[in-house]
Structure formats: C-alpha cells, structure tokens
Amino acid sequence: MYAILVTFRIADDAVATFTDLVRANAAASLADEPGCRRFDVLTDPAAPNDIVLYEIYDDEAAFRAHMQTGHFKAFDAKVGPMVAEKTVRALHLLPSL
Numbered sequence: 848m849y850a851i852l853v854t855f856r857i858a859d860d861a862v863a864t865f866t867d868l869v870r871a872n873a874a875a876s877l878a879d880e881p882g883c884r885r886f887d888v889l890t891d892p893a894a895p896n897d898i899v900l901y902e903i904y905d906d907e908a909a910f911r912a913h914m915q916t917g918h919f920k921a922f923d924a925k926v927g928p929m930v931a932e933k934t935v936r937a938l939h940l941l942p943s944l
C-alpha cells in the first residue's frame with residue numbers, strides 16, 4: 848500500500864470554501880478510482896487553517912492516476928490561490944504483525 852500525507856495551511860478567508868472542495872475531491876476519489884482505498888480529510892480545532900489529507904492507494908501508479916483525473920485537476924486549480932503552504936509526503940505502510 849502507498850500512503851500520501853498532505854498538509855495544507857489555508858488562507859483565513861478561504862477555509863470554508865477549501866473544506867467543501869477537498870471533501871468533494873475525496874468523495875470523487877473514493878467513488879471513481881479503484882486504486883484509492885482511503886481518503887481522509889482531517890482538521891485540528893485549535894488550528895482551523897491547517898488541513899491534513901491521509902490517502903491510501905494500492906500503489907504509486909494508482910496515486911499517479913489520481914493526479915491525472917479530472918476531479919483532481921479541477922480541485923487543484925481551484926484551491927491553488929487559497930493555499931498559503933503545502934507539503935506532500937509519500938509513505939509506505941508497514942505490514943501488520
């Protein structure tokens with residue numbers, strides 16, 4: 848499994864709009880992408896401008912396919928101006944014991 852951890856810092860005036868857009872992107876990813884196994888949107892009530900995505904894909908190819916979808920490209924274009932900071936980490940799940 849291939850995991851992606853994305854951390855966003857969103858401009859103060861854009862948090863509500865960004866949240867709506869990222870939730871729609873997550874739903875489309877889960878519904879329309881066979882290689883997308885999990886797509887969680889996380890927030891910290893103490894830091895409402897920080898939004899974290901936790902995504903799990905079958906493999907790196909499935910994640911790359913995700914980035915080529917129409918829903919991802921539309922999301923990325925719309926939220927670009929709202930994002931003050933963004934980090935992306937690719938991780939591998941350790942097997943369970």
